Amino acid sequence: MTTPFLEVKNLNVSFPTEDGEVMASQDISFNVALGETLAIVGESGSGKSVSNLAVMGLHNRARTNISGEAWLNLASGPVDVISAPEETVRRLRGKSMAMIFQDPMSALHPYYSIGDQLSEAWRLYNEGSKSDGIKRAAQMLDLVGIPDAARRVQEYPHQFSGGMRQRVMIAMALINNPSLLIADEPTTALDVTVQSQILQLLRDMQKEFNMAVILITHDLGVVAEVADRVNVMYAGKIVEKAGIDSIYYNSLHPYTMGLLSSIPRVDQLGGHRLKTIPGQPPSLIGLPAGCSFRSRCEFASNVTGNLCATSAPLLEIKAPEHASRCHLSVEQLNEFNPSDVRGTHK
Ligand SMILES: Nc1ncnc2c1ncn2[C@@H]1O[C@H](COP(=O)(O)OP(=O)(O)OP(=O)(O)O)[C@@H](O)[C@H]1O
Ligand code: SF4
Ligand SMILES: [Mg+2]
CATH class of the missing domain: 3.40.50.300 (P-loop containing nucleotide triphosphate hydrolases)
Incomplete structure (x- = not known):
């Protein structure tokens, strides 16, 4: 390398x-x-x-x-x-x-x-x-x-x-x-x-x-x-980092999935309302415990034990050359990653 x-x-x-x-x-x-x-x-x-x-x-x-x-x-x-x-x-x-x-x-x-x-x-x-x-x-x-x-x-x-x-x-x-x-x-x-x-x-x-x-x-x-590669940032931290194709076709973070859903697509121009991520990022002064994205995350309730509120996820390698800061497993993230988002943006 x-x-x-x-x-x-x-x-x-x-x-x-x-x-x-x-x-x-x-x-x-x-x-x-x-x-x-x-x-x-x-x-x-x-x-x-x-x-x-x-x-x-x-x-x-x-x-x-x-x-x-x-x-x-x-x-x-x-x-x-x-x-x-x-x-x-x-x-x-x-x-x-x-x-x-x-x-x-x-x-x-x-x-x-x-x-x-x-x-x-x-x-x-x-x-x-x-x-x-x-x-x-x-x-x-x-x-x-x-x-x-x-x-x-x-x-x-x-x-x-x-x-x-x-x-x-x-x-x-x-x-x-x-x-x-x-x-x-x-x-x-x-x-x-x-x-x-x-x-x-x-x-x-x-x-x-x-x-x-x-x-x-x-x-x-x-x-x-x-x-060639993308770092996605949220509330002062890198929440996902991967090669461009992995980000577009197989995102492993709920925030990135939200960003992908809000990109205008040629096949949806003309009347289709784009999805935006509801809510605002937290204040960067006195950030609360847990995951900074949780107030906007659709999937937080799928994590057992209220972990998203109590423990800040680490940026972990979840696939080759692909890291994500989320308590969900790769299997869960793949399940939640909407199929109409994956593979349609490049
Ligand atoms: N000199 C400063 N004093 C206090 N807060 C600051 C200062 N500079 C930046 N910040 C705060 O740091 C945070 C990150 O700011 P930054 O400029 O890096 O954002 P950004 O991701 O580049 O946003 P944008 O897309 O609007 O350019 C913001 O909340 C901003 O208000
Ligand atoms: S750690 Fe929890 S709140 Fe944060 S992105 Fe993952 S599921 Fe959502
Ligand atoms: Mg800036």
Whole structure:
């Protein structure tokens, strides 16, 4: 087996607040190898961004409690970005690892040309004049599919459409050839056609640069075409992790089954109401004992001894390369997994 580029081990992130400690990410462990895409899926507030911002070293360390490890296996040797000095992590950011966000406008400066901004990002890590940087910027814009790149490099962010701005952000993230790219909801603000173009671009860029990619999304429907593996998060924890096919065809967690039931299906367009999961996730302050999903789980009553209310399930391997955090057995989960969900989404 190839060594993963990123190895996250037992990562916990919490925020002390006046109301109590917000347990935003708990016991997060996962790996991503070069050339692989891991999707992280879950509802709003499930801890997707918080855990990945910790990997990027982007939390304010004075106001955030972070424990655990996140190893980058660099050519020069492994570095744990959680315990490494902030200056080391700052140097790795933009060079060995990069992140793109949902809203490119917030990451681009309105008063500088796209070429200047890309050129500056390149010159942080490369010897070269400003005009070398602008040349490199134009190459990158061309690579991410922006037509007439040599001219558009002189333009400003407001002169680009939403989809084109997201392409610029991808160019900016990739300009120093990082080994890890974290894309946090990169397509949410875009219309459906542009969304699929950007996902396709991310896939092409991954091949071109042989990167490890983490794609964060709340939409399990968009990951089928791009991801190799999926981590499903709920209330700060990974509740299921498996290869993309196992998740789609043989989910082993009631929450994932609910997410799958709420994906629009081509054969059900036109009048069929989609199932949504009733209820809300629990507050992350003072989480109650037991399974965090239980107030919304249709199957909790099938577990004997009120276990779902009294004991938090562990993330256990239930099938080859397939882990789930649920007290139900594989046989029970297979029985409950609705047949109209299984095998219909890819
Ligand atoms: N600085 C902070 N202080 C206190 N709580 C925070 C802070 N940052 C995030 N949180 C809380 O941590 C939880 C997880 O947030 P996170 O941003 O990771 O969610 P997410 O899964 O990325 O959701 P979304 O899909 O909306 O982006 C949320 O309840 C959020 O309110
Ligand atoms: S542990 Fe219980 S409440 Fe939690 S997902 Fe499984 S059956 Fe549902
Ligand atoms: Mg987020």
